[in-house]
Amino acid sequence: MPEQVCISLDAMGGDHAPEMVVAGAEIALKRLPHLKFLMFGDEARLKPLLAKYPGLEAVSEIRHASQEVTMDDKPSVALRQRRDSSMRLAINAVKEGDAQGVISAGNTGALMAMAKFVLKxxxxxxxxxxxxxxxxxxxxxxxxxxxxxxxxxxxxxxxxxxxxxxxxxxxxxxxxxxxxxxxxxxxxxxxxxxxxxxxxxxxxxxxxxxxxxxxxxxxxxxxxxxxxxxxxxxxxxxxxxxxxxxxxxxxxxxxxxxxxxxxxxxxxxxxxxxxxxxxxxxxxxxxxAMLLGLNGIAVKSHGGTDALGFSNAIGVCHDLIANxxxxxxxxxxxxxxxxxxxxxxxxxxxxxxxxxxx
CATH class of the missing domain: 3.40.718.10 (Isopropylmalate Dehydrogenase)
Incomplete structure (x- = not known):
């Protein structure tokens, strides 16, 4: 059996989040049943979405985030003022060893700034x-x-x-x-x-x-x-x-x-x-897209993608971790x-x- 891989997800990042993120994780799990997820975001919104997919719910943990990084946030502002955002906490999980990789469909500049600051x-x-x-x-x-x-x-x-x-x-x-x-x-x-x-x-x-x-x-x-x-x-x-x-x-x-x-x-x-x-x-x-050169696996999904596209980003993240x-x-x-x-x-x-x- 393949070794279990844990990936942290910025569940609030992207044009169609969090529905797209949860549905994408469900598709990825069918292809890669040894995956495990940490989902960072609004717990009240994520719980009912996960309840639709019992198999995914069994291998996922919701971690509440009180903030979100918007597409309009400047990287410097996001870095200073969004410390409890779903994006920042998802990156922190990789730094702390709770997850082996992170994926976000959110603000690219903010993701790069945060990932570089946290992961080095x-x-x-x-x-x-x-x-x-x-x-x-x-x-x-x-x-x-x-x-x-x-x-x-x-x-x-x-x-x-x-x-x-x-x-x-x-x-x-x-x-x-x-x-x-x-x-x-x-x-x-x-x-x-x-x-x-x-x-x-x-x-x-x-x-x-x-x-x-x-x-x-x-x-x-x-x-x-x-x-x-x-x-x-x-x-x-x-x-x-x-x-x-x-x-x-x-x-x-x-x-x-x-x-x-x-x-x-x-x-x-x-x-x-x-x-x-x-x-x-x-x-x-x-x-x-991979953020290469960091002390951790960080993958950027297209902000406007759907569940299938996000599942492919999860696949890329998994392959980079596994290899x-x-x-x-x-x-x-x-x-x-x-x-x-x-x-x-x-x-x-x-x-x-x-x-x-x-």
Whole structure:
């Protein structure tokens, strides 16, 4: 039998909480019967919801929270004034060892601020990053950072590459995921200073990372590499653009099939194929972004998701716990530090790669 895994849930986070959170936990429990939940939120609202699912109720504990973090709360305000919120208490449970991971569909900025304050970062990581995976022509691709760090230097990008590689290895079961740096071209002289320096470092270090060099925007959909590394500003814009393009495509398809009688007949004939298309593009399948680099597993669910999407975020959290994500990241960072001490990066090579040499 698999070892029991306990996950704490911010039951009040998300557009459709707490109903969505409870229903999502019920779906996840059917797939992963060894799960256990700590649900933080308004006890008066949670009790009758849990009573609808006796099996879930048996493996869940409600812990009352007198506050909620709203989507309008600034991270600094949430950190100072929402200490008894469902989000903060759910994170505290991981810190205190009551749970092995936390999930919230609430305010992303507040979640990052609270999680970083409570859990702290792993030694060797300057800044945590938000990572998720998305559909491509080849399968799925991990991308990070998605908005936690607007500006990044070369060290941040190298750390993201190390963490993203481990994340992809666990999520996809790939022995050696390929890694690329998002850039404005694949030529070595293109890009800003941080990207070029990060590429030079990744080429020189003696680590089992399949660094493929630079990738461009269209490589996101191609699935050219398993892990795409970028700063939070670029990553967030790329992610939102991809999501918007997917919605636009679905909108065009609907308009096309409603445009005439024969188009409607065509829809009926292609209905099964279109259903497979919808399932493949369904954002709920890819719900669950990881806050990498923290001393604890923290997963961000999309705020507008439904129960099925939230259950998938629970699945991601479970897999990262079961496969000991943080222990593997720490081991990779130790190996990186050893490689750097044995063979320090050639600063001249890095300067040349960044175009700074005379």
């Amino acid at each position: 970062t792993v030694r060797g990581i300057d800044r945590p990053a938000i990572a998720t995976y998305m559909p491509t022509q080849r399968g799925e691709t991990v991308m990070l950072d998605l908005g936690a760090n607007i500006e990044c230097d070369e060290n941040n990008l190298v750390q993201f590459a190390l963490m993203g590689e481990v994340f992809a290895r666990i999520l996809f079961g790939i022995e050696k995921p390929s890694v690329g740096l998002l850039n404005v071209g694949i030529e070595e002289l293109k890009g800003n200073e941080s990207v070029k320096k990060a590429a030079a470092i990744l080429r020189e270090i003696d680590l089992p990372i399949r660094f493929e060099g630079f990738v461009e925007g269209d490589d996101l959909a191609k699935g050219t590499v398993d892990v795409i590394v970028t700063d939070g500003f670029t990553g967030n814009v790329a992610l939102k653009t991809a999501e918007g393009t997917a919605r636009l495509l679905v909108h065009f398809l609907r308009e096309t099939f409603k445009s005439s009688f024969w188009a409607k007949i065509g829809y009926l004939l292609a209905r099964r194929s279109l259903q497979r298309f919808r399932e493949r593009m369904d954002p709920r399948r890819y719900n669950g 000991r994500l943080n222990e593997t990241i720490k081991a990779e960072l130790t190996a990186f530090e050893q490689a750097m001490s044995k063979a320090p990066i050639n600063e001249e090579v890095v300067a040349i790669a960044a175009g700074q040499s005379d």
